[in-house]
Amino acid sequence: MTAAVRTSRVSKSYGAFVALKDVDLSVEPGERRAIIGPNGAGKSTLFSIIAGQKPPTSGSIFIDGADMTGARPDQLWARGLSRTFQRNQLFQNLTVWENVELACAAHHRGLFKSVSRDALDDEIGGVLERVNLLGSHDVRVANMAYGEQRQLELALALAGRPRILLLDEPTAGMSPAETQAMLRMMIALPREITILIVEHDMDVVFSLADRVMVLNLGEVLADGTVREIQGNRNVSEVYMGKAL
Ligand SMILES: Nc1ncnc2c1ncn2[C@@H]1O[C@H](COP(=O)(O)OP(=O)(O)OP(=O)(O)O)[C@@H](O)[C@H]1O
Ligand SMILES: [Mg+2]
Incomplete structure (x- = not known):
């Protein structure tokens, strides 16, 4: 193999x-x-x-x-290939949802405008569900506990599929x-x-x-x-x- x-x-x-x-x-x-x-x-x-x-x-x-x-x-x-870092790389002033949205948008890049809002929302929701953060989707990163911030980092890495x-x-x-x-x-x-x-x-x-x-x-x-x-x-x- x-x-x-x-x-x-x-x-x-x-x-x-x-x-x-x-x-x-x-x-x-x-x-x-x-x-x-x-x-x-x-x-x-x-x-x-x-x-x-x-x-x-x-x-x-x-x-x-x-x-x-x-x-x-x-x-x-x-x-x-996707990588997370030892140090926090999140946008502290944005919400959990917004952070993942940016990562998903980056993933779609040129095709971004052809992705429907519903499809994008499904994608973001799916990623947040995987790291147990769907319930905290509207929380600003700066207000999250350290462990949750690290879960969000994993979410950002997963957003690129x-x-x-x-x-x-x-x-x-x-x-x-x-x-x-x-x-x-x-x-x-x-x-x-x-x-x-x-x-x-x-x-x-x-x-x-x-x-x-x-x-x-x-x-x-x-x-x-x-x-x-x-x-x-x-x-x-x-x-x-x-x-x-
Ligand atoms: N830009 C650099 N210039 C000089 N030395 C460097 C540089 N980057 C890393 N090093 C050195 O290379 C070695 C390996 O560093 P690295 O960060 O890969 O270790 P690590 O195994 O990840 O350690 P840790 O468990 O502490 O994270 C260290 O001695 C470090 O000081
Ligand atoms: Mg290291």
């Missing part, structure tokens, strides 16, 4: 500092892959390179088998209850969406992921099934001797 996302010997240097070194990643269509590793391991950098926000210093990126090395974020987006979704620490800063709500939401996403998730919460990783890649100091330390990673001694050592 052709991988949905594949990187071949991707490296990234900032001057003399090597943030990523020869990273090979291969994610099957429909797979849910977690990327874990200590702070500074290069996880977000790898996402930025896959999503076209940073060029690799060397190496190649393939989406559904097509070489997309050097492609712009909008070109990757047009191929069905992605086939490949990159989630960078979706539960960071959340309370245990908010984390559980976000986890349920991610588990309930359609199975045909390929998901790459960077996540520090191991309960989330092991509940969601089919396979896990471990980065450490820019290099792949391990890559395997959840069970293989849980039993990997090198991985436990990197996590300061804690058993996973």
Whole structure:
């Protein structure tokens, strides 16, 4: 099967500092892959390179088998790849509904005027239902709880009807209850969406992921099934001797 996302010997240097070194990643269509590793391991950098926000210093990126090395974020987006960020990227002064409407409109772009109001409303409503925010549709983002804002970020990523979704620490800063709500939401996403998730919460990783890649100091330390990673001694050592 052709991988949905594949990187071949991707490296990234900032001057003399090597943030990523020869990273090979291969994610099957429909797979849910977690990327874990200590702070500074290069996880977000790898996402930025896959999503076209940073060029690799060397190496190649393939989406559904097509070489997309050097492609712009909008070109990757047009191929069905969508990314959320570690930091909040919402319009704070607009409502929940308006934020999703903008994302849906961006998705339709040139065809926007040919989409009926009803069809657009259905689309926005569908996205909000998926992240349990339909009831808060008229709330201004600035007035929402932190966990709900992060749910809305997921909604914006879903508005593009992605086939490949990159989630960078979706539960960071959340309370245990908010984390559980976000986890349920991610588990309930359609199975045909390929998901790459960077996540520090191991309960989330092991509940969601089919396979896990471990980065450490820019290099792949391990890559395997959840069970293989849980039993990997090198991985436990990197996590300061804690058993996973
Ligand atoms: N523009 C830059 N210039 C120099 N160094 C950078 C730049 N961007 C990232 N780095 C460095 O590259 C390394 C990897 O950063 P990255 O953000 O990918 O780590 P991460 O694994 O996502 O960490 P975290 O878990 O803290 O989010 C870090 O040491 C970081 O300081
Ligand atoms: Mg990061």
